[in-house]
Amino acid sequence: MPQVSLPRTLHLNLPLTALAPMQDVTNLKFMKVIAHYGSPDYFFTEYFRVNETSRLNPNILASITENDTGRPVFAQMIGESIPDLVRTTQELCRYNIAGIDLNMGCPAPRIYRKQAGGGLLKEPAKVDRIFGELRQALNDRPFTVKMRLGFENTDTFYQILDLINRHSIDLLSLHGRTVVDRYHGPVNYDLIAEAVKRVNCPVLANGNLYSAAQALSVLYQTGAAGVMVGRWAIGNPWIFAQIRQALRSEPITPVPLTEVRNYIDRLCQTPQAPYIPERARVGYLKLFLNYIALGVDSQGHFLRLMRQAQTQAELFEICDRFLLADSTQTLALAPYSGI
Incomplete structure (x- = not known):
C-alpha cells in the first residue's frame, strides 16, 4: 500500500x-x-x-x-x-x-x-x-x-x-x-x-x-x-x-523574563483552577517550572526555592522575585548546564 x-x-x-x-x-x-x-x-x-x-x-x-x-x-x-x-x-x-x-x-x-x-x-x-x-x-x-x-x-x-x-x-x-x-x-x-x-x-x-x-x-x-x-x-x-x-538564518528574538512570567500565568488559567486543591495546583505548576527554571537562573536558586514552595502564593512570590525584578533580563537560549 x-x-x-x-x-x-x-x-x-x-x-x-x-x-x-x-x-x-x-x-x-x-x-x-x-x-x-x-x-x-x-x-x-x-x-x-x-x-x-x-x-x-x-x-x-x-x-x-x-x-x-x-x-x-x-x-x-x-x-x-x-x-x-x-x-x-x-x-x-x-x-x-x-x-x-x-x-x-x-x-x-x-x-x-x-x-x-x-x-x-x-x-x-x-x-x-x-x-x-x-x-x-x-x-x-x-x-x-x-x-x-x-x-x-x-x-x-x-x-x-x-x-x-x-x-x-x-x-x-x-x-x-x-x-x-x-x-x-x-x-x-x-x-x-x-x-x-x-x-x-x-x-x-x-x-x-x-x-x-x-x-x-x-x-x-x-x-x-x-x-x-x-x-x-x-x-x-x-x-x-x-x-x-x-x-531562516534570522536572529532569534530574545524573550524577556517578564514574558516568561506571563507564560506561567497562562499555564494556570483554566476554568477548573478554582476547584482543584491548592496542593495539586502547586504540584502541577512545579512540573513546568522544573524546566522553566533552567533557562532563568544560572545559579539554580530559582529552581531550589521553587521546589521548596508549599503554597501558590509562595510560589508566585518566588516567580515574581526572579522574573519581574529586571525587565532587561531574558530567557537563556539554551538551558543552563550543571544545575
Missing part, C-alpha cells in the same frame, strides 16, 4: 516541527498555550491506553475535538492487543484526526512490562502484525510511529525499520536512546541518520533537543525531515518559533 500524504505544514520550505506527546502535559490547554507562542507543524496527543476494557479518554479526546489551534493533531495509542488497537483506531477515525500514531517508545516500566510502548521493540513479529492490521484499518489516513532505538540494545532496530518500509508507515518519530536509557545519557544521532537513509518515510529526530541551535545541528547531522521537541518545549514554548528563525 502506498504512503498517504501528510497534512500541510506551516512553512512548506522548512523542515517539519512537532511537539512530542507527553503524558499529563500535552493536553488541550498546553497545545493552546504552545500555539500562542508559535505552533509546531504537528501536535500529538497524550496516549490513549488500549486494552480489552478501554474506552476513549474524554480529556484526551478534547485535545482533538475542541482544538482551535489550526494545526493537525495525531491521535496516539499505546497497547499491545491487536483487536483492541484496531477497534480504537476505528473509533478515533470518526473524529478530525490527522492520523494515528503508535507509541513504541514509552520507557515507563508499568507500560513496557505489559509488552506495550517500548516493550513492543522486543517483538518484531508482533510489530509486523500490528502494522499490517492498523494500516488496513486506517485506509487513507496517515499512520505514524514513535519509537526508540531498541529496548536494551539495538538488536531489533534495523528489522523494525524494514517493517516500517514494508507497511508504508507515513512518518517515523525516532528518539535516539533505548527504552532502558529512558532520558539519560547521550542521544545517538548517528543511528537516527542511519534510519533516515533506510526508511522511505520522513523521519523526525527526537531526543534532548533543548534549543534552536541544537535543532539545526541535529537536522544537519541526521538529514532528518524535521525535529520533534518534548521536554524543552515545556521550559521554552517559544522554541518552535525560534527554530524557524534559526532555519
